[in-house]
Amino acid sequence: MKKILLVVCILSFAVGAQADFGRKLLNKDNVTAAQNAVKAATLSDDDMAKLSRQAVATMDEQNPVVADGDSLAKRFNNIVKGLQSEDGLELNFKLYNVADVNAFATPDGSIRVMAGLMIIMTDDEVRSVIGHEIGHVKLQHAKKQYQKAYSVAAGKDAVAASSGTGGKVLTESQLGTFIEDVLNAKFSRGDESASDEYGFNFMVKHGYDYHAMEGAFSKLADLGGDDGKKSLKATHPGAAERAKVAKERADAQDEKMKQARR
Numbered sequence: 261m262k263k264i265l266l267v268v269c270i271l272s273f274a275v276g277a278q279a280d281f282g283r284k285l286l287n288k289d290n291v292t293a294a295q296n297a298v299k300a301a302t303l304s305d306d307d308m309a310k311l312s313r314q315a316v317a318t319m320d321e322q323n324p325v326v327a328d329g330d331s332l333a334k335r336f337n338n339i340v341k342g343l344q345s346e347d348g349l350e351l352n353f354k355l356y357n358v359a360d361v362n363a364f365a366t367p368d369g370s371i372r373v374m375a376g377l378m379i380i381m382t383d384d385e386v387r388s389v390i391g392h393e394i395g396h397v398k399l400q401h402a403k404k405q406y407q408k409a410y411s412v413a414a415g416k417d418a419v420a421a422s423s424g425t426g427g428k429v430l431t432e433s434q435l436g437t438f439i440e441d442v443l444n445a446k447f448s449r450g451d452e453s454a455s456d457e458y459g460f461n462f463m464v465k466h467g468y469d470y471h472a473m474e475g476a477f478s479k480l481a482d483l484g485g486d487d488g489k490k491s492l493k494a495t496h497p498g499a500a501e502r503a504k505v506a507k508e509r510a511d512a513q514d515e516k517m518k519q520a521r522r
């Protein structure tokens with residue numbers, strides 16, 4: 261299977277829902293396949309869980325994980341300690357040894373963080389990103405995205421579905437297409453905002469420094485250089501605005517806590 265590029269959600273700001281996804285579909289065959297598939301292939305919760313685990317297992321196989329003794333791994337393990345059961349979700353975490361400044365979540369509650377993000381962010385900034393990712397799981401954005409990508413991948417050759425292929429929901433070749441689609445898909449602006457808010461509340465709830473979310477977005481906004489499409493600044497145009505919203509939330513929270521102390 262060809263190497264899978266990790267170009268994902270975290271702080272991406274698509275203008276209009278699934279812009280990238282839509283672009284990919286602007287090919288007659290795919291559009292037809294997708295239309296057929298939407299009717300034919302709605303995943304049950306059980307199959308969604310299976311598909312999600314299947315996709316994560318493949319990504320975990322294809323991406324190196326930071327070795328346990330490494331100082332980045334120690335920081336990461338400390339950050340995610342106690343988060344395996346969170347807000348009614350069962351979560352699991354891995355740190356990929358990949359330079360990208362990124363993170364993603366899958367519907368089954370697998371959260372994956374890239375070493376590049378750990379390197380430029382403080383622990384609390386990483387926590388704010390993790391909180392944001394948990395939001396995509398809890399608010400079922402990841403599930404929605406998987407359902408869409410599934411419809412396309414399965415539609416290409418009328419479905420392995422739950423019936424066959426040794427408990428696997430997609431065949432190996434379908435899975436390749438599927439993973440590429442979910443990794444390239446962007447969440448809608450509304451979903452991103454909702455996850456930002458969720459992430460902020462996550463910080464407050466755990467007593468982490470809730471000002472850190474502003475820091476995380478500011479760092480993303482400052483990233484860049486001009487390597488065209490690969491520039492995070494190019495692919496994450498909303499970061500500066502979202503830093504501003506995060507700051508407003510944090511200031512309001514400061515005020516709230518000041519009032520409560522009076």
Ligand SMILES: [Zn+2]
Pocket residue numbers: 269270271272392396447452455
């Ligand atoms: Zn996101």
